[in-house]
Amino acid sequence: MTASAGGYRFTPEAVVDLRAIFRHTTREFGRQQATRYRDYIMAACLAVAASPDPIGSTSPDNISPRLAMYPVRLVTGRTKGASHVLIYTMEDDEDGIIIVRILHERMDPTTVLS
Numbered sequence: 001m002t003a004s005a006g007g008y009r010f011t012p013e014a015v016v017d018l019r020a021i022f023r024h025t026t027r028e029f030g031r032q033q034a035t036r037y038r039d040y041i042m043a044a045c046l047a048v049a050a051s052p053d054p055i056g057s058t059s060p061d062n063i064s065p066r067l068a069m070y071p072v073r074l075v076t077g078r079t080k081g082a083s084h085v086l087i088y089t090m091e092d093d094e095d096g097i098i099i100v101r102i103l104h105e106r107m108d109p110t111t112v113l114s
Contacts, residue, residue: 007049007096008088017102021084040082041102043075048088049097066090067100 010018018041025034048070066089073082087101 008045008099009096010099011101014099014101021102037082040072040076041084041086044070044072044086045099047075048086052088052090052097064089071105072102 018038021041022034022038025037029037048068053068068088070086070088071082072084072086073080076082083105084102085105086099087103088097088099090097
């Protein structure tokens, strides 16, 4: 896992997800929008690090009781546009969180995480 500041860190898979999202968003909507969207994702990471059970978080069915999901759109104040969710878990020492994956909301987490 790679380290990050602010009480959270990313798995290598989450880093790959974040880079792929940035590349795709840059290609489709331009670098300025990609940077803005990356900032939304990072704000969502900070939100769950500050409160690992924030309003709007859910548990993905049939995967692991330790995992939680948080929609990025909740930090944007918008209902459209931010279409990814953070999949995260608490550190074993409960001193932070681990961002396991960053998935599009249409993806089935049970398929990706199994």
